[in-house]
Amino acid sequence: MNKFRVAFVLALVGSLCGCATTGYRHASKTSSAISGTKTLTVKIQQSIETAVTNLESLTSVEAIDLRQPYERLSVTVNTLDGQVANLTDQAQVISARGKAYAKDWEKELGSYKSSAIRVRSAERLNQVSADFQKVSQQFEATGQSLRLLLADLKDVRLYLKTDLTSAGVASIQEQLGDITKQAVLAQQALQSLLAELNRVGRELSPVTQVVEQPSPSTSTGQSIPSATAEQPSPAPSTEQPGPGK
Numbered sequence: 001m002n003k004f005r006v007a008f009v010l011a012l013v014g015s016l017c018g019c020a021t022t023g024y025r026h027a028s029k030t031s032s033a034i035s036g037t038k039t040l041t042v043k044i045q046q047s048i049e050t051a052v053t054n055l056e057s058l059t060s061v062e063a064i065d066l067r068q069p070y071e072r073l074s075v076t077v078n079t080l081d082g083q084v085a086n087l088t089d090q091a092q093v094i095s096a097r098g099k100a101y102a103k104d105w106e107k108e109l110g111s112y113k114s115s116a117i118r119v120r121s122a123e124r125l126n127q128v129s130a131d132f133q134k135v136s137q138q139f140e141a142t143g144q145s146l147r148l149l150l151a152d153l154k155d156v157r158l159y160l161k162t163d164l165t166s167a168g169v170a171s172i173q174e175q176l177g178d179i180t181k182q183a184v185l186a187q188q189a190l191q192s193l194l195a196e197l198n199r200v201g202r203e204l205s206p207v208t209q210v211v212e213q214p215s216p217s218t219s220t221g222q223s224i225p226s227a228t229a230e231q232p233s234p235a236p237s238t239e240q241p242g243p244g245k
Contacts, residue, residue: 026101027204033097034201037090038194040083044146045190047080051153052183055176058160058169066164070157077153084146091139098132131200138196142189149186152179 054076057069105125112118156179159172169176 024206026097026104028206030094030097030101031201031204031206033090033094034197034204037087037094038197038201040087040090041190041194041197044080044083044087045187047076047083048149048183048186048190051076051080052180055156055179059173059176066160066166066169070160070164073153074157077150077157080146080150080153084143084150087139087146088143091136091143094139095132095136098129098135102129102132128203131203135196135200138189138193142186142193145182145186145189149179149182152182 051073054069054073057064058066058073102125105121105128109118109122109125112121152175156172156175160168162168163171
């Protein structure tokens, strides 16, 4: 992280902690930050997929100009580098918002007249604080996996910058295979991070979620038809008219 990014993040975190935002607005703003981080996470997943595709192109059995996949890989590595740095920044922002939210929440606990409501509020505070802790842990695990992958990709880029030949690519086949495996682990970590962000984002959002209710069923598991469902027409009568009718 360069000096300008450090200064920006520190200024942003400071403003978050010192602003007058209170109550549910803390949760709403944190939910918005989480939404932006989810978008960034998906973009990182896409960059990793592109990087792996470029590595596969370098090892293609077909006759190709190695310069093309190498240049695409180089651009992707630069993109991924910036995205990982932004994800680190977002982790700090979300952590700061969570701490500010919990701090204000804790201050308000003493204002309740009802001890029962105070206890419920304290329980919810503990739950929300635990949720933020889980997100922070997942950020850390994901960041570590991404940094390992990024370091390996940069090494390959540097190696091939000097020896961009079929023999040069063949000499690091084992390392390229390891990078592909590391990419899978990074994708799994990103997916776990997305799951945590989705869960906490829903819990902090002021917008309620509609939960679909299953159709009522009988003891045999068959769905009960709706009262407004179309009923089958009665079968035509087979009775023959009698004499004189």
